[in-house]
Amino acid sequence: MILLPKNLEVWFLVGSQHLYGEAALKKVAANAQVIARAFNHAEELPLKVVLKPVLTGPDEITQIMDEANVAKNCVGVVTWMHTFSPAKMWIAGLKNLRKPLAHLHTQFNRDLPWGEIDMDFMNLNQAAHGDREFGFIGARLRLNRKIIVGHWSDKDVLAQLGAWMRAATAWHDWQGAKFARFGDNMRQVAVTEGNKVSAEIAFGFSVNGFGVGDLAAKVKAVKDAAADRLCAKYAEEYTLAPELRQGGARHESLRDGAKIELGMRAFLEDGGFKGFTTTFEDLHGLAQLPGLAVQRLMADGYGFGAEGDWKTAALVRAFKVMADGLPGGASFMEDYTYHLENGKRKVLGAHMLEICPSIAAKKPTLEIHPLGIGGKADPVRLVFDTPPGPAINGSLIDLGNRFRLLVNEVTAVKYPPLQKLPVARTVWEPKPDFATAAAAWILAGGAHHTVFTPALTKEHVENFADIAGLEYFLIAEHTTMCNAKRELRWNELYYQLAPGLGAV
Numbered sequence: 001m002i003l004l005p006k007n008l009e010v011w012f013l014v015g016s017q018h019l020y021g022e023a024a025l026k027k028v029a030a031n032a033q034v035i036a037r038a039f040n041h042a043e044e045l046p047l048k049v050v051l052k053p054v055l056t057g058p059d060e061i062t063q064i065m066d067e068a069n070v071a072k073n074c075v076g077v078v079t080w081m082h083t084f085s086p087a088k089m090w091i092a093g094l095k096n097l098r099k100p101l102a103h104l105h106t107q108f109n110r111d112l113p114w115g116e117i118d119m120d121f122m123n124l125n126q127a128a129h130g131d132r133e134f135g136f137i138g139a140r141l142r143l144n145r146k147i148i149v150g151h152w153s154d155k156d157v158l159a160q161l162g163a164w165m166r167a168a169t170a171w172h173d174w175q176g177a178k179f180a181r182f183g184d185n186m187r188q189v190a191v192t193e194g195n196k197v198s199a200e201i202a203f204g205f206s207v208n209g210f211g212v213g214d215l216a217a218k219v220k221a222v223k224d225a226a227a228d229r230l231c232a233k234y235a236e237e238y239t240l241a242p243e244l245r246q247g248g249a250r251h252e253s254l255r256d257g258a259k260i261e262l263g264m265r266a267f268l269e270d271g272g273f274k275g276f277t278t279t280f281e282d283l284h285g286l287a288q289l290p291g292l293a294v295q296r297l298m299a300d301g302y303g304f305g306a307e308g309d310w311k312t313a314a315l316v317r318a319f320k321v322m323a324d325g326l327p328g329g330a331s332f333m334e335d336y337t338y339h340l341e342n343g344k345r346k347v348l349g350a351h352m353l354e355i356c357p358s359i360a361a362k363k364p365t366l367e368i369h370p371l372g373i374g375g376k377a378d379p380v381r382l383v384f385d386t387p388p389g390p391a392i393n394g395s396l397i398d399l400g401n402r403f404r405l406l407v408n409e410v411t412a413v414k415y416p417p418l419q420k421l422p423v424a425r426t427v428w429e430p431k432p433d434f435a436t437a438a439a440a441w442i443l444a445g446g447a448h449h450t451v452f453t454p455a456l457t458k459e460h461v462e463n464f465a466d467i468a469g470l471e472y473f474l475i476a477e478h479t480t481m482c483n484a485k486r487e488l489r490w491n492e493l494y495y496q497l498a499p500g501l502g503a504v
Contacts, residue, residue: 003301003324008172009048010102010165011068011077012036015055015085015134020123027124028082029054031108035152044158046325047075047165054082058089065093076100076168076467078161081130082108083123087137094141100168100467101145102161103138105131106152144466160459167463170318174468177205177317179275180268182212183282185308191447192309194398199311202403203468205274207310210267216285219263230258234292238366238382250368250378253288257380260286261293268302275303275313280352280374289374291353291381292366295424298356304332305449306354311396311403312449318464319394319451328455329358333393333426335448338434345434346413346427349393349452353381355424359454360384369422386426388412391454393428394461395447396470402495405465406446407458408437408475426452431477440475440484471495 014032016025036051055061068074076099094101107127138145146164150157185193196207231254234240243250268276276297280289298304301324303317312332319330332354339346352371357364364384371379388411395406410428418425430437458474465472471491475484 003173003321004046004169006048007073008075008169009050009073010168011064011071011074012039012049012051013055013064013077013079014051015079015081015090015130016083017056017085017089020083024083024120024124025054025056031082032080035108038153039158039161042158042162044155044162045165046162047169049078050074055085056089058092061090061093062096063093065097069096069098074099075165075172076102078102078104079134080104080106081127081134083126084130084133087133090134090137091141094137094143100164100171101138101143102164102168103131103134103145103147104152104157104161105135105147105149106157110151110153144469146463146466163457163459164463166322166324166460167467170321170464171467173274173321174314174318175204177274177314178272179205179207179277179303179310179313179317180271180273181207181209181277181308181310182215183277183279183308184209186279186281187307189307191397191445192305192307192311192449194311195400196310198398199314199403203314205314207314212282212284212286215264215267218267219259219286221266222259222262224255226262227255227258230262231255234258234366238364241365241367244366244368244380253368253378254366254380256287256377257292260288260290261296264290264293265297268297273302275305275317277305277308277310277313278354279306279308283374283376286376288377288379289353289371291379294354295357295382298331298354299358304354304356306332306334306351307449309447309449311398312447312451315394315396315405315451319453319456319461322460322464323453323455326455328389328391328453329356329360330451330453330455331356331359333450333452335450339427340434346415346429347410347434348415348425348427349450350421350423350425353379353423355382355426357382357384357424359386359426359452360424361387364424367422381422382424383422384424385415385418386412387454388414389454391428391452392456392458392461393430393450393452395441395450397445397447399445399471402471404444404471404473405461405468406441406444406473406475407461408441408446409458409477410437412454431475432479436479436481437475439481440479443481443484444473444488
């Protein structure tokens with residue numbers, strides 16, 4: 001599955017006006033071409049940048065915004081006012097725009113040519129106040145937009161623009177996405193529930209339930225030869241436990257796992273799904289709880305949530321799209337248990353089976369062990385540890401009148417061998433410290449299911465939250481409980497009042 005298709009693009013819209021004459025407009029166009037070419041050679045930018053003709057009037061601005069809305073490959077627009085561009089010209093177009101918007105506040109020249117500056121230079125290079133004029137109309141229209149400030153060649157500017165592009169692509173990917181829920185919510189758990197209609201209205205993806213019997217029929221249809229070929233592939237990619245190898249005492253269990261993967265993959269591909277959920281309360285027709293299958297499907301880019309958790313499945317997919325091509329991976333995760341030694345408090349993250357090998361430190365082992373729940377045969381699964389380093393944990397929850405995205409900055413750490421724990425796992429220290437992070441998370445209603453990723457930073461996720469209209473709550477280095485309480489109270493007030501706010 002390709003998460004960042006090569007045909008996706010952002011449109012670069014440069015504003016000016018006819019006041020300065022045709023020679024100035026030609027220079028604006030030429031300068032914009034230089035910047036666009038540089039963008040398309042910048043390794044920080046994951047998408048193609050398409051420069052559109054210089055915009056100088058309201059009709060052409062409105063037309064280009066309407067075209068962006070319906071262009072299937074356009075994930076968002078980047079605007080820059082090279083000269084002064086009266087913002088009343090932009091009102092109709094910006095009101096129509098439904099794609100993510102980034103406002104790049106830059107200028108063509110990095111340095112002022114001090115001894116050469118004349119009024120022609122001043123008239124041509126007016127972004128310093130042209131972008132402020134554009135910024136006003138964005139504020140007046142109450143637009144969600146990313147504002148990036150600095151010279152277009154600076155590495156930090158390119159990094160910010162690249163992060164925004166990844167977030168815009170994840171939002172683009174959610175539009176029309178379908179997530180399959182095999183079975184229903186499990187064991188009356190609250191946080192894994194939510195309003196799927198509200199989510200489809202707000203985010204553009206749909207979640208629908210399917211009987212596990214439909215999946216079981218796909219699994220039953222898998223040919224033995226296809227399962228054997230996949231088992232051979234397992235032997236190439238992973239270190240197989242002796243009993244699972246060809247001729248081993250439990251090899252048939254591996255074949256069952258392969259059939260589940262092939263059947264599940266066929267179901268998802270036939271239905272055009274981008275993610276799914278499972279539940280161990282409903283396994284009718286399956287030989288074992290899907291473990292290996294889920295891990296490998298996640299590694300291919302599918303979103304996943306355990307126990308019917310469709311919100312986390314959608315968030316896994318969004319994080320994977322944003323992280324595509326970056327080192328580190330992204331996975332479904334659960335805060336499972338703690339190490340509470342004073343001064344060394346840590347979280348052990350894991351799940352019964354379903355942790356994505358994209359976050360593995362080295363080649364996983366493929367093992368079989370009893371599960372103790374679900375009432376089925378022992379499931380096969382990949383077992384591995386994760387490398388140390390910075391990461392983030394994200395959780396999407398439904399608060400009734402809105403959705404909240406929580407993010408905790410963490411540091412994955414080295415930990416002692418876990419010889420008796422037969423699942424994939426990681427251990428992290430949350431910022432700013434264990435007690436504050438856990439208390440703030442609980443206060444904000446954060447779920448026990450998360451998305452864990454070393455590939456993304458808070459900037460990627462904040463960009464995504466802004467585009468999606470999500471409440472964003474960050475727990476990081478400088479978080480205190482006093483500030484967390486205050487922010488959550490302010491947010492509660494804002495989201496009660498926000499429906500009455502708008503363009504006036």
